[in-house]
Amino acid sequence: MACHNKSGWALSSHSGSNATWNGTGQDPWPHTTYATVAENACENCHKPHSAGGHARLLNEPYEEDNCIFCHNGNVAGTDIESELVKPYGHAVQNYNNIHEPLEDVTSGTVQDHVECTDCHNPHRSNATASTGAPVISGAINGVSGINYSGQAVPVATNQYEICFKCHADNNVLSVISIDRQLQQSPVDRVGDRCNHEGEDEDIKKRTENEISEQEYQNQAQQQEPLPTLLERLLLLHGIFPLGRLGSKHVMGRVCPLRTPASLCSGTDIMQEGSGTRGQGSGVSRPNPPPQ
Helix, strand or coil: CCCCCCCCHHHCHHHHCCCECCCCCCCCCCCCCCCEHHHHHHHHCECCCCCCEHHHCECCCCCCHHHHCCCECCCCCCECHHHHHCCCCCCHHHCCCCCCCCCCCCCCCCCCCCCHHHHCCCCCCCCCCCCCCCECCHHHCCCCEECCCCCEECCCCEHHHHHCCCCCCCCCCCCCCCCCCCCCCCCCCCCCECHHHCCCHHHHCCCHHHCCHHHHHHHHHHCCCCCCHHHHHHHHCCCCCCCCCCCCEECCEECCCCCHHHCCCCCCCECCCCCEECCCCCCCEECCCCC
C-alpha cells in the first residue's frame, strides 16, 4: 500500500465488508485463500501477476466482470447483473478498454462509452446515505463530474454533476445532447398560444384577460378552439380535458404541435423491466429510440 495508497479506501465498503461468497456461480477470488471482501482487499479486483486486464492488473479482461462477479447477488446483497440486461439502462457490456480514470469529457476527445467506474469509485464508495437531494450518496462518492457551469470537477458533490458528464452539453453519446438548463417553452399563461406558427409577439405575451372577445374569436377560427372557462380552471388544477375539442393541452397551455397521444400527467417514471415509460394518467408514451 506504500505505492498504491488510494484516497478514501479506509472508509470504503470494500475495505471493511465481511461479505463472503455464497458458493453459487463463479468464484470471485480463485487466486486467493481469503474468504471475505475485506480480507481480499485489493485482490477483489486486482491480480499482481498474470492479470486478465493487463493495463491495470484487473482480474478479468472485461472491466464490468470485475464488479459483476460479486455484485450479482452471490457476494453483495444486490444483484446488479440482472439490471444490465434490461431494455434501457447503461449497457456497460457494450464497451471495453475505453474508459480512463482521468479522462476529461470537456475536451471533446473522449470516445463513446459507459462503464461502472464512470459513476462509481470502488476505492471510495460506501454505504453512507445522501444528506438530501441533490447531494451525492456514498455509493457514488469520489467520482468526477461536470458542474452547473459546465466545468470539470475532480470530485462531484451533487448527483447531477456525474450525470452531466454524458447527458449535458459535453455529451459523449451519439445522440443529441441535453442542456443542463431547461429551456422555457415560448408560452406565458393559460390561454396563451405557443409561438410555433409565428403569432404576433404582442398577442402572444398578453394574458387572456387582455385579449378582446373579437381577437379571441379570430384566434379560435384561425386555429383550434380555445378551452372554456371551466376547462381552464380544470387545467389550473392539473386536469386535462382532452375529449371535448381534441385540444392539445400541455400543462395548462394550448400547443398546436402536441397531440393527445403524446401527453402524460403526473410523475413520468421509467417502469423497471417494461417497454413503456410513464403511466401517469393512463396515457402511455413510447420509449425513446435505442441509443
